[in-house]
Amino acid sequence: SPVLSRDEFVHTACYCEENVYHLIRQLRAVPSALFISNPARLAPVWCQRASSRPDGLVFWDYHVVAIDGSQNPPLVYDLDSKLDFPCSLPLYFEHALRPNSLVDQLLARPMSERPGRLHRRYRLVSGQNLMRHFASDRRHMRHKSTGAWLAPPPAYPCIRGPWADSDHNLPRYLDMGADDFAADAADAADDDEEVAASAAIDGRFGKLLTESELLAEFALA
Numbered sequence: 001s002p003v004l005s006r007d008e009f010v011h012t013a014c015y016c017e018e019n020v021y022h023l024i025r026q027l028r029a030v031p032s033a034l035f036i037s038n039p040a041r042l043a044p045v046w047c048q049r050a051s052s053r054p055d056g057l058v059f060w061d062y063h064v065v066a067i068d069g070s071q072n073p074p075l076v077y078d079l080d081s082k083l084d085f086p087c088s089l090p091l092y093f094e095h096a097l098r099p100n101s102l103v104d105q106l107l108a109r110p111m112s113e114r115p116g117r118l119h120r121r122y123r124l125v126s127g128q129n130l131m132r133h134f135a136s137d138r139r140h141m142r143h144k145s146t147g148a149w150l151a152p153p154p155a156y157p158c159i160r161g162p163w164a165d166s167d168h169n170l171p172r173y174l175d176m177g178a179d180d181f182a183a184d185a186a187d188a189a190d191d192d193e194e195v196a197a198s199a200a201i202d203g204r205f206g207k208l209l210t211e212s213e214l215l216a217e218f219a220l221a
Contacts, residue, residue, distance in 0.1 A: 031068035034067050035123040041061040049082055056182070090220060122210075133169070
């Protein structure tokens with residue numbers, strides 16, 4: 001594995017999507033971005049540095065990492081993880097993600113009282129498409145009533161890719177299927193159905209994967 005340090009890369013706590021955008025831009029290889037979430041916006045990820053628990057468990061509303069599928073095994077770049085940097089995908093899956101089939105057993109009630117509620121889904125986006133199309137004006141990081149920052153923003157300007165269709169299309173990357181998109185309806189009010197349909201066809205916002213599909217994508221199934 002390449003010898004790298006997390007300190008070589010831009011990192012702002014709670015802005016993982018921007019961290020991964022800059023990480024991909026810095027790397028010579030162009031890995032893919034992997035958005036991790038679920039319709040409940042409660043996605044368990046272990047071995048996270050933000051956690052105070054011994055197992056490093058955090059329930060993220062969403063998390064984003066980079067994956068370099070050109071390596072064997074594929075490598076995961078997670079700037080928020082306690083695991084090696086980068087970490088092989090098989091090890092990351094075993095320790096940081098853990099199979100969805102075990103999630104309900106591993107997590108105490110009431111968090112897991114609805115079977116499958118905490119199972120993660122994945123959106124895989126090519127690095128090239130992320131660089132071209134991603135945009136965030138950080139509105140999701142402001143308190144809806146007061147406008148105060150929920151976490152201090154990065155010092156650099158907001159990201160808008162050269163082919164982005166708006167100043168804020170993050171909700172499209174976080175669309176994990178049934179029910180979860182409703183919470184962001186206000187943020188995406190200016191996105192018409194025709195644009196959304198064309199985006200699905202050309203793949204600019206990647207593809208939605210189940211756990212088994214993700215493993216098959218990288219020949220780990």
